[in-house]
Amino acid sequence: MHPPVLDFTPTLPIRDQAALKRGLAEGDVATLLMVLAQYQPDTPLLAACAPYIGSIFEPEKKVPEALADEIRQTLFTLLTQDPPPQATDLDDDTLARLLSVEVGEPVGAEFVPMLKEQMGFDTPEQRSERPGRQAPDDNFKVLVVGAGLTGLLAAIKLDEAGYNFQVIEKNPEVGGTWWENTYPGCAVDTPSHFYSYSFELNPNWSHYTPNGPEFQRYLLAVADKYDLRRHVVFETHVLGFEWDEATNEWEVTLSDAKGERKVRANAVINAHGPVNRWSLPNIPGLDAFAGPVMHTAGWDSSVDLKGKRVAMIGTAASGVQLGAAIAPEVGELTVFQRSRHWVMPNHLQAVPEAVRWAQQHIPGYKEWFRFRAYWFAADGLYENIRIDPNWECEDGASVSAYNEGVRQYCLQNYHAKLKDRPDLLEKLVPDYPVFGKRICMDINWLDTLCRDNVRLEDNTLDHVEEKAIVLKDGSRIEVDVILCATGFDISDMTGGLQIIGRDGRNLKEEWGEDDPRAYLGVTVPGFPNFFLTVGPNSAPNHAGGQNITSETQVHYIMECLEALQANNAAALEPTLEATEAFNAHVDETLKGLIWSHPKAKSYYKNKSGRVFLSSPYKLVDYWGMTREPDLADYRLIKGKARAVA
Known part of the structure; x- marks a missing residue:
């Protein structure tokens, strides 16, 4: 695939009415409401919809269909009329008010200057054009x-x-890490529409969380554009x-x-x-293993995993991506968990074609959607990591009411997907608070662990022999390939x-x-x-x-x-x-x-x-x-x- 084209400039009126109807029908309702508010900042639909807009942790909140249809119909009329409407120049107070409606919670005035830059509303400053600047x-x-x-x-x-x-x-x-990492399933665990340069928003992401090759193509496109x-x-x-x-x-x-x-x-x-x-883990006997040994960051694509007996060491970010990607093709996959990691439900997969069209052609859609992605993937989560000294929780499993809410949100996913596997539930659920260390995205990971050809070992690895991994109880698991999803040396900066x-x-x-x-x-x-x-x-x-x-x-x-x-x-x-x-x-x-x-x-x-x-x-x-x-x-x-x- 070729690198994406970054320069999309929406124009009004929109002539392709059929595509517009599809984009409005499938687009995010809260984002569409913000697009409407660009032209009608005092629309009564803001107050009408506000009680129904919530965070990703409140899936029960949904704008009633009658209100959603009114947003769509009003926008359709505005975006197709000729001459086109003029967007309102939103002052900072109005912008803060709209931002708060879009995510269903207060967004303080201190966010506005940064968000005007990060949403792509402000034209990036050109230092070379500063008055009185000394070159x-x-x-x-x-x-x-x-x-x-x-x-x-x-x-x-x-x-x-x-x-x-x-x-x-x-x-x-x-491309850096995105050029180097080519293991199956390699992906970004930050939302696509957030994880990009503020001055080069990409409206054409194929997935809400992009895979590594797609993000590398984005960086290649940036390198091309700026020579x-x-x-x-x-x-x-x-x-x-x-x-x-x-x-x-x-x-x-x-x-x-x-x-x-x-x-x-x-x-x-x-x-x-x-x-x-990166470096291979310090496991006794690893250097004596007769088959291929690969770190995720040093992937050898010539190694055929189809039908092989594969051992994967590590269950953090790269491990959950790699394991889910290779499990359907390998003969057996034994996963060695060294420590437990919280996994967050990930309901967002491919971006529908109609939504990609909306990102490209509806003025303001990609900018407002970027804010929503930023809020629920970044600063909107900050309260989750703040320790409430008055919060009481048995065994220290959470640090505040907010953090407990996120924990319950994750636990619902564990219990739903592992309802028939209490053995896995016992091995997987961490005892530390959610976000105590890097969280992972559950992109088919829990489902993968339930497969008949997948086995999870929890801190049982003792040493490696020429053709097998030996557990602490002395039992042997014969394997053909060892994959190390064991991270990087971060501390030596x-x-x-x-x-x-x-x-x-x-x-x-x-x-x-x-x-x-x-x-x-x-x-x-x-x-x-x-x-x-x-x-x-x-x-x-x-x-x-x-x-x-x-x-x-x-x-x-x-x-x-x-x-x-x-x-x-x-x-x-x-x-x-x-x-x-x-x-x-x-x-x-x-x-x-x-x-x-x-x-x-x-x-x-x-x-x-x-x-x-x-x-x-x-x-x-x-x-x-x-x-x-x-x-x-x-x-x-x-x-x-x-x-x-």
């Missing part, structure tokens, strides 16, 4: 590590702002960085097929991401790179094995002009939203670079005091959130129990914190950039 020095060179979701975004923004930059990518194509490959050096590894205080430059060591070489850059944006450093900053400071030594800290998750004292993405305590683990975090962090990095130009400075780094104050606030806030729960054992925590990965803030709060650098929290190094090789 970047041609000698100032920026190096970006990685051409995945975040690295491509950085390239777009650097190019638009006129910076001299280059992207270093170890793979032969852009990004001309900035990328492919099949080249970054080995490390060293700050040269005499010249205020980073000396960067690269490696490719021809060997090692050095290049220089004034600033580095490390966008290599945390989910590309240096990614194996040697990073030497000012005064010879070694970032790996300062962070230790698994205790990284940074200012706003982006900058680090002693490492001038070194910018992290998905850095310490910046991951949006309360739900989805890495796309927003990437946009937020790249925006902040760009504003730091702009501050250098405006202040005739060569470099900046955060002060130790500002960094310590930020991290103290992070640690204190985390105490009141679900990841600090004693039963929540996850890769979000380091060995000492500190939550080092998760951001304790809503996406909207982090967005607000990163609009521009507070230069009082930074040390500016004066000087001009010189030409670098």
Whole structure:
């Protein structure tokens, strides 16, 4: 399949009335109501429908068909009339009111500025057109590590702002993790219409949660549209960085097929991401197994699984996707569960053709639908992770009334699908609160475990022999192939790179094995002009939203670079005091959130129990914190950039 076409501009009046009727009939009613409100912000249908609009956890709530039909009929008349109607310029108060109706709960005014950007209503700012802006020095060179979701975004923004930059990518194509991961069933577990760039909404997703190849095609389309490959050096590894205080430059060591070489850059944006450093699990005897052994991120498509006896180790995000995809074709599938994971019901599958048409042709539909997806997959879930100190729950299975409601929502799915398998129910249901660690999407996973050719082993694996896996009780399971859905090394945020900053400071030594800290998750004292993405305590683990975090962090990095130009400075780094104050606030806030729960054992925590990965803030709060650098929290190094090789 070819990459999607991203440029769809709806026009009025809509001439294809039959297609419009189908789109209105199958479209999301709450979203259609918002489209209508663009033209009639005071329509009485808002008040009439509001009591019937709820969250995904309230499936019993449904707009009565008579009201839904009135919305459809009114919209049909408006969208086909000639001359076409003019959409109302919604003020912030009106927008907040409409947003609250669309999701059936209050949406505060603080969300409006971010949502106008993220819904695609605001035209993205062009830094190159800012009045009085000092353009970047041609000698100032920026190096970006990685051409995945975040690295491509950085390239777009650097190019638009006129910076001299280059992207270093170890793979032969852009896409990062979505290029690398090709295992069967690979998918995104954030809703399609949310997981994209705010300035490049894709109205043509085939599924509400896209598979990996489809999202990779989206990134390819973005790379094509912005002509990004001309900035990328492919099949080249970054080995490390060293700050040269005499010249205020980073000396960067690269490696490719021809060997090692050095290049220089004034600033580095490390966008290599945390989910590309995989390794096989440390299981005794695994290296002696005679058959194929594959990690999901190192998939070998030449291995034929049809009819084979397959062992799969791991039942987290990649495991539930892989297992459900291969179970129908393998002879036997033995699943080894190392720890339990909550799975969330996933009722959304293929996007009907009529709804895809609506996304493309009905003005505002894709923008309003994106908000609904964002709310129920991200900040609308934030209360779910907040610990209510007055909440009493036996065995600590939940942390608040809201969290208990989500738990019951998930349990209904377990009980419905496993009603005839109490043995599986006993093995699968976790004892920690929902969202205590990464949640998984139930895309046929529980049904898969009920298949006759599938067997679930709960923490019984002892060691591996040449042709079998041996359990703790001594019994042997003969297998032909071992698949490892065992995740990534997240805690080493240096990614194996040697990073030497000012005064010879070694970032790996300062962070230790698994205790990284940074200012706003982006900058680090002693490492001038070194910018992290998905850095310490910046991951949006309360739900989805890495796309927003990437946009937020790249925006902040760009504003730091702009501050250098405006202040005739060569470099900046955060002060130790500002960094310590930020991290103290992070640690204190985390105490009141679900990841600090004693039963929540996850890769979000380091060995000492500190939550080092998760951001304790809503996406909207982090967005607000990163609009521009507070230069009082930074040390500016004066000087001009010189030409670098």
